[in-house]
Amino acid sequence: MAATPAGVNRFYYLLAGVALIGAIVLALLVFRRPPVSIPANVVIQPNDTSGFHGYYLGSDSARLTVTEYADYECPACQQFMTVQMPTIEERLIRGGQVRWRYRDFPLEQHRHARTAAHAAACADEQGQYWPMNRRIYSWEPQWPSQRDASATFRDYARALGLDVAKYDACMTSARYAGRLQASLLEGQGAGVQSTPTFLINGRLYPGGNAVHYDMLKGLLDSLQGQPPR
Amino acid sequence: MRAWMATALLSLAGLLLALYLYLYKLGLIGQLACGTGGCETVQLSPYSRFLGIEVPLIGVLGYATLLILSILSLQAPRDPRWPRLLLWLSAAGLMFTGYLTYLELFVIRALCRWCVGSAVTILLIFVAAWLGRRGGEALP
Numbered sequence: 027m028a029a030t031p032a033g034v035n036r037f038y039y040l041l042a043g044v045a046l047i048g049a050i051v052l053a054l055l056v057f058r059r060p061p062v063s064i065p066a067n068v069v070i071q072p073n074d075t076s077g078f079h080g081y082y083l084g085s086d087s088a089r090l091t092v093t094e095y096a097d098y099e100c101p102a103c104q105q106f107m108t109v110q111m112p113t114i115e116e117r118l119i120r121g122g123q124v125r126w127r128y129r130d131f132p133l134e135q136h137r138h139a140r141t142a143a144h145a146a147a148c149a150d151e152q153g154q155y156w157p158m159n160r161r162i163y164s165w166e167p168q169w170p171s172q173r174d175a176s177a178t179f180r181d182y183a184r185a186l187g188l189d190v191a192k193y194d195a196c197m198t199s200a201r202y203a204g205r206l207q208a209s210l211l212e213g214q215g216a217g218v219q220s221t222p223t224f225l226i227n228g229r230l231y232p233g234g235n236a237v238h239y240d241m242l243k244g245l246l247d248s249l250q251g252q253p254p255r
Numbered sequence: 256m257r258a259w260m261a262t263a264l265l266s267l268a269g270l271l272l273a274l275y276l277y278l279y280k281l282g283l284i285g286q287l288a289c290g291t292g293g294c295e296t297v298q299l300s301p302y303s304r305f306l307g308i309e310v311p312l313i314g315v316l317g318y319a320t321l322l323i324l325s326i327l328s329l330q331a332p333r334d335p336r337w338p339r340l341l342l343w344l345s346a347a348g349l350m351f352t353g354y355l356t357y358l359e360l361f362v363i364r365a366l367c368r369w370c371v372g373s374a375v376t377i378l379l380i381f382v383a384a385w386l387g388r389r390g391g392e393a394l395p
Contacts, residue, residue, distance in 0.1 A: 034329055037260050041267060048271035056278060069300050069363065 062176035062197045064140040066132075066207065074204030081128040081146075081155050083115070088125035089249055092237065093225040095131040095213040098142035098162050099170050100221045102234035107163040113239045123246055128159065130209040131221050138175040143206050145179035148196035152188045161186065256332060258387025262341060262380050263325035266318050269376040273314030276369055280309050294367035302358045310355065314373060317348050321380060328387070338388045345381040352377050 080093065096103040118124040132139035142162050149158030161182040162169075169175040176197065183193045196202075213223070217230055224231040226245065231237055280298060297303065303310050321344060327337040352374045359366050 034256070034260075037263075037329075041263055044264065044267055045271075048267070052271065052274060052278065055275070067365065071301070 062141055062144075062200075064144045064200050064206065065203050066134075066140060068203045068207055070204045070208045070211075074202075075208045078205060079127070080209070081150065081159070082125060083128070083156060084119040084125035085122045086125060087122070088119075089123055090226065090242070090246055091125045091127055092242070093127040093129060094222055094237075095129045095216075095218045095225070096222040097131055097133045097136055097139045098146070099136035099139040100133065103222045104163050104165055106222050106234040106237075107160075110234075110238045114237075114242060117239060118242055118246070124242060129213060130206050131213045131218060131223070132206060132210060133221060136170075138170060138172075140203075140206055141176050142169075142179060144197065144200065144202050145176070145183065147202035147205065148193050149183060149186065149188060151196055152192065154186050154188060157186050158182060256329060258383045258390060259325050259328040259332075259338070259341075261383040262345070262387065263322060263329065265376050265380045265383065266322035266325055269373060269380070270315060270318035270322060272369060272373055272376065273311050273318055277309060277311035277315050280311055294369055297359055297363055297365050297367040297370060300363045300365075302355075302363060313351075317344070317351075320344060321348070338384065342381075342384040342388050345377065345384045348377045349381045 096107070098104075114124065115126075119126055130143040132143055146155060146158045146162060149155055162179065167178060169178040172178060180190065180193065180197075184190050216225060218225075218232075220232055222232075222234055224237045226237075276298065280303070298311075305313060321341065324337050324341040324344065327334075328341055331337065355370065356374055359370060
């Protein structure tokens with residue numbers, strides 16, 4: 027059926043109206059700051075894992091390496107990182123006896139866990155992984171109960187003196203989503219079922235009270251005369 | 256004429272949809288309004304580029320061309336070149352979408368609702384372009 031020229035003109039107005047509404051909606055989506063979401067079911071690429079085996083603290087010639095599988099939103103992990111870890115770090119890691127390897131193990135029930143781990147990965151890009159790790163584990167303010175914790179992590183990044191534009195670009199790109207997933211799968215493959223879980227000399231120690239200064243010191247003493255592990 | 260109006264409106268819808276996905280790829284939209292995570296899986300997969308070009312960008316350019324061809328068909332209803340080009344381009348778009356849907360279902364194994372929306376849009380554009388050209392050819 028043929029339309030009249032007036033009908034075609036009316037249609038052009040309709041088309042222009044739809045285009046305008048669409049452009050306004052897209053502009054609003056771009057200019058509002060959306061809560062950051064880090065996808066869980068990503069396809070892991072080779073470059074997500076190549077050369078990266080976790081976040082290390084301490085000398086690579088230390089006698090003992092402790093691998094910690096943890097979740098930033100897990101209360102037991104927070105308790106460990108704020109109560110036990112400072113002593114371990116001060117007495118054993120800085121002393122060169124223990125090397126710490128941190129692996130992300132974001133639990134499904136913790137809605138901000140991946141965002142937190144990704145925020146720390148973005149801080150790592152600017153050489154501030156461990157300061158960011160400590161900030162996030164401070165839980166100040168109580169970001170686990172916030173609706174959008176990404177704003178708090180951004181505040182941490184600014185407080186640490188990071189280049190916020192670079193940090194924002196890193197977060198919105200979700201470029202470390204694959205690395206996080208690979209870390210989780212590594213833990214699951216090692217038999218980790220809860221957080222925190224520590225892997226020392228091939229043995230798993232689950233629970234926030236399983237590892238502490240005295241325990242590690244005893245282990246180090248028992249390794250006297252043996253090669254580093 | 257109605258057919259070219261339909262293809263114009265559908266091409267505009269497809270253009271806005273592809274633009275939305277392209278802005279996401281550029282990192283300008285933090286989170287897709289999708290809910291299932293399937294869109295992120297598809298968008299972050301290595302198949303989100305075709306011959307080195309972002310697939311959503313191909314969609315933006317394709318739908319923009321279809322929109323221009325629809326308007327040209329409306330402006331010059333007796334010129335058969337534009338409806339013919341529109342039909343061929345929508346057929347090419349449909350085949351490309353079929354390839355992408357195959358990748359989603361059998362290779363990436365994740366389905367993105369926005370991509371399904373685009374697949375339905377290009378199918379409707381093809382049907383309207385085909386019906387329009389049949390109707391146009393019947394005109395004296």
